[in-house]
Amino acid sequence: MKKRYLNCFISVITSLVLLFSVYNCFLKNNIKAESISTLATTAADDYTTYESGEETENPFNKQDDMEVPYDGKQWIQPKEWNCPTINPKDYKGGIMLYFDKIGLEPEYAKGHVQRIYFSISGASEPVNYIKFHVFYDTRLTVKKSSNGEVISPGKGLSNFTTGSSMIEEGQLAFYAYSENTILNKSSLFTIDFIIPENAEQGELYPIGISYVDDGIAADAFISSERNDADKLQMTYVFTKGIYNGYIKMLGEKKTTSTTTTVTTTTTSAKDIIPLDYNLGDVNNDGQINAVDASSVLAHYAKISTNKESEYTEEQKFSADVDHDGLINAVDASLILAYYAYISTTKEDIIPIEDYIIMNY
Template sequence: MKNRLLTRFISLITSLALVLSLYYCFPDSIIKANSTDLTEAESVADTSDTISDNPFDKQDDMEVPYDRTRWIQPKDWNTPKIDPRDYDGGIMLYFDKIGLDPEYAKGKVQRVYFSITGATEPVSYIKFHVFYDTRLTVKENTAGKFITPGKGLNGFTTGSAKIEDGQLAFYAYAEDTLLNHSCLFTIDFIVPENAEQGEVYPIGLAYTDDGIVADTFINSHKDEAGKLQMTYVFTKGIYNGYIRILGEKKTTTTTPTTTTTVTTKANPDETTEYKLGDVNNDRLINAVDASEVLTYYTMTSTNKNGDLDANQKLAADVDRNGSINAVDASNILSYYAYTSTEKEGIISMEEFMGKQAHNSP
């Protein structure tokens, strides 16, 4: 009982510190609760008797795509509902998707990057809730923090807190800054010692209004351009990641007379169809697909399983030369840049590659 009370007290102090930091760092228009109200902070910290809203902790070894339906446009914007399709850009915020060899993975400290690309508007105020599979353990950095700011946030004041196992909160603020093609932060996870091949530990964001400060990504003026970019980010611009133990997942089924071990795919294919360039099969062709190709190329270059199924390999080999490498990743990025700037008459990846081949010397 004493240990439980001590744990809850430490959690309460940590959450209260985050509340106070947010109160003094963010403008009054963003604050949604008084930081001196201890019961509000307590509601964040006291999770021992409530069901956690953590979509990443099903422990079913499945990837968790970003849930765009959780976004709620802030009422204090006092504007009609903003359509993210009006955003003239292709901003992406994304976590790594990492495959680890089973023999190498057990107990390993694995750093996961959260990066940004394609931003068009500066930001000043940032807050995210990071969720993860609780089979992972977060390792504190040398400063005793759970999240380490990346180079993209140089000059920002940052902070983080562990709300509970499986959920972290992160904030950053500074003068308006254009963040582009950089790492926003990293988290070090400890892979479980009993990790088995085929297991998938999802990591990512879920838009959250915790009653203190809603998640945000906006400039100091909160002008129309900033609101539009923020709307796009929380509806279309976030891509979650995972740590996956490579190999096929082994499951055991028992009958009254026999016990049989059956080997199945961790993520079985449901279709034999594929879209050229869409490696992760999310119906988009962007930098995430290029990252998948580079990860595969890196793994196979060191004689490891690249962790792409047959359809993904067909989608990744965009130049169709029978080899998946950095050239394919570069072509995917070129196509993404093309689709991000052109709004009408966009051609398919097949047509784009045909033009590339025609124009090459």
């Protein structure tokens, strides 16, 4: 009981800090603060909610090794918008916000740190206020950054003031605010997770976002203008535009026969992938070059003519370098561009993930 109230208290304090930080930012930049008074008047109601014993459930902590897709049904249109219900189908853009989906070989992953990116592409309207609640499987452990943050801002938010906090184990809060900015394809933030020492093949640790309205400052992705286009984009983001991710230990999950107490493990050779199986290195030879690009084009040609691809799931992940869910000529072109970059750069070569984010 005490722990629950402590977590609730921390959540309320975090929201209050966010509230006044945003308020100060709005004043400093002469930005409209039409929702501040509404947020402030609901603070007392938030205490009542927590005292009633209601807590935000962690939908990613089922620990059943299953992916947790984003649930757009959690979205609640803000009352302060004071407008008819917005239909996300009216949004004509292609905005996507997505977490990495990572496959690791457990023998080498145990106890190691894995960085997960949350990226954006296809934004059509500017934003200046962002707030997300990130949930994760508590078998993972968050490693704080050098400045003590649980979430680190990415290149896309370089001009934003950002902050993060751990509401409780398994739930993080992240916010960012600035002057109105159209976010080009980039990384919004990263989280470093420590893989459990007892990780076993077949285990999957889901990571993602669930929309939360804590009664003080609801999750948001919008500009200070709050015009119809801004509201429509935010509605689409929180109903259809978010894609959750995971960290997966490759290989078949251990199973126990119903007629014996002996535990047997079935492992297929194609399910095992070493930790250094990098994005873009489709043939897993330790290099990213024209051979990988050619392989991606061959795969694209096959699936375009309704032929069956011979790629494993791990190769598909490696080939989809722009994380758009498709493997096509765009991915092959990006691999070739990165190959040209590493062939002409002698020092401080950055990973392909960062190269794509910084240049495309």
